[in-house]
Amino acid sequence: MLPENTGPDATAPSAPGPARPQDPADGIPSSERGVPRPGAAVDPDAVRTVACVGAGVIGGGWVAHFLARGYRVVAWDPAPDAESRLRQLVAAAWPALTGLGLADGASTENLSVAATLAEAVAEADFVQESAPERLDVKIGLLAEIDAAAPGHVVIGSSTSGYSMSEMQVKAELPERLVVGHPFNPPYLVPLVEVVGGEATAAWAVEWAADFYRAAGKSVIAMDRELPGFIGNRIQEAAWREALHMVDKGEATVEQIDLAMTAGPGLRWAFFGPCLTFHMAGGEGGMAHMLDHFGPSLKSPWTRLESPELTGELRDAMVRETDEVVAGRSTAELIAQRDRRLIAVMRALAEVDAEEAGEAAKAGR
Numbered sequence: 362m363l364p365e366n367t368g369p370d371a372t373a374p375s376a377p378g379p380a381r382p383q384d385p386a387d388g389i390p391s392s393e394r395g396v397p398r399p400g401a402a403v404d405p406d407a408v409r410t411v412a413c414v415g416a417g418v419i420g421g422g423w424v425a426h427f428l429a430r431g432y433r434v435v436a437w438d439p440a441p442d443a444e445s446r447l448r449q450l451v452a453a454a455w456p457a458l459t460g461l462g463l464a465d466g467a468s469t470e471n472l473s474v475a476a477t478l479a480e481a482v483a484e485a486d487f488v489q490e491s492a493p494e495r496l497d498v499k500i501g502l503l504a505e506i507d508a509a510a511p512g513h514v515v516i517g518s519s520t521s522g523y524s525m526s527e528m529q530v531k532a533e534l535p536e537r538l539v540v541g542h543p544f545n546p547p548y549l550v551p552l553v554e555v556v557g558g559e560a561t562a563a564w565a566v567e568w569a570a571d572f573y574r575a576a577g578k579s580v581i582a583m584d585r586e587l588p589g590f591i592g593n594r595i596q597e598a599a600w601r602e603a604l605h606m607v608d609k610g611e612a613t614v615e616q617i618d619l620a621m622t623a624g625p626g627l628r629w630a631f632f633g634p635c636l637t638f639h640m641a642g643g644e645g646g647m648a649h650m651l652d653h654f655g656p657s658l659k660s661p662w663t664r665l666e667s668p669e670l671t672g673e674l675r676d677a678m679v680r681e682t683d684e685v686v687a688g689r690s691t692a693e694l695i696a697q698r699d700r701r702l703i704a705v706m707r708a709l710a711e712v713d714a715e716e717a718g719e720a721a722k723a724g725r
């Protein structure tokens with residue numbers, strides 16, 4: 362189940378950094394700060410030690426993921442109970458991660474919790490920031506991490522909505538700051554969206570994308586900033602409609618969740634909305650689907666502004682869908698879809714049965 366790489370050898374020492382002249386922060390003289398990629402940055406697939414700054418739902422999830430991949434992880438979080446919460450989260454996730462298959466050398470023993478931010482990032486080959494979603498906190502914290510982390514180290518932020526351009530304004534080396542937006546829980550959901558800000562160097566985006574891939578993630582490296590990135594733009598559109606319906610008493614939360622889990626959500630686990638709707642057009646595919654249902658995009662079914670379905674948009678959708686279909690016939694696609702639907706349904710039924718058994722044993 363784990364993707365091809367097995368992660369680094371967690372017992373190996375952290376990759377030695379470059380020989381650096383003395384500097385209060387990281388050994389890079391002020392005159393050299395801000396130059397393009399520092400030559401001695403660790404290769405993305407040679408990373409040994411990851412610092413996780415902020416260890417709540419997402420930071421803790423990252424910690425579990427990196428540990429399962431065999432990295433050494435140093436965490437820091439200012440909350441007094443952060444370490445116990447973190448260790449509980451990792452312990453709760455570990456059986457599932459073990460079931461999926463751990464990388465060589467992976468162990469919860471490879472986690473240490475630092476007393477200070479500076480200590481956490483001092484030996485890191487990569488830093489993942491997962492502090493609360495407040496712009497002032499992100500700006501201040503990213504500047505602090507930037508001041509404390511070795512100058513060649515790339516810093517990723519888990520932000521789910523802020524652009525790196527607005528968060529990197531106080532960093533001295535903003536070119537190494539990227540967004541690395543995960544999906545919850547990061548130890549199971551593979552997607553990470555990587556994007557830089559106006560002051561981010563292209564090498565840092567590339568490095569981060571390569572690193573996340575080496576760490577077993579599915580990466581979308583974006584070449585421009587987009588509010589909400591890609592995944593959240595799609596799911597927030599559904600979320601806005603859900604809120605409209607609840608607000609107006611048109612549908613209950615239960616109905617909305619069932620509408621997704623028993624309907625489109627089940628298909629989206631393996632075919633995205635474009636390929637799913639390609640199949641809605643039968644043998645005519647995306648072209649027929651758009652010609653048939655396209656005009657209804659303008660109906661009052663939705664409260665969202667929909668784009669004008671111009672000829673160019675129609676043709677682009679047909680062309681790009683054909684690229685994704687990559688020569689597969691409708692029959693092949695149907696066979697693939699059905700096989701996957703059954704696999705997901707079987708997997709969910711297995712979990713339901715397990716939980717029912719556990720509940721019966723516990724007398725619930």
Ligand SMILES: NC(=O)C1=CN([C@@H]2O[C@H](COP(=O)(O)OP(=O)(O)OC[C@H]3O[C@@H](n4cnc5c(N)ncnc54)[C@H](O)[C@@H]3O)[C@@H](O)[C@H]2O)C=CC1
Nearest residue numbers: 415416417418419420440491492493494519520521543545
């Ligand atoms: N919860 C979710 O589903 C997702 C959240 N994110 C992003 O992940 C980031 C963290 O969100 P959550 O983990 O949900 O929040 P959370 O509230 O669960 O965790 C935040 C952690 O940051 C710590 N913290 C507070 N001030 C800090 C500081 N100055 N420096 C370092 N740590 C500090 C808190 O003690 C807490 O443990 C946010 O940027 C959020 O947008 C991204 C994807 C999904």
Ligand SMILES: C[N+](C)(C)CC(=O)CC(=O)[O-]
Nearest residue numbers: 521543544545546593596
């Ligand atoms: C709720 N959220 C916007 C923070 C969610 C995400 O950013 C991604 C996810 O896990 O769905």
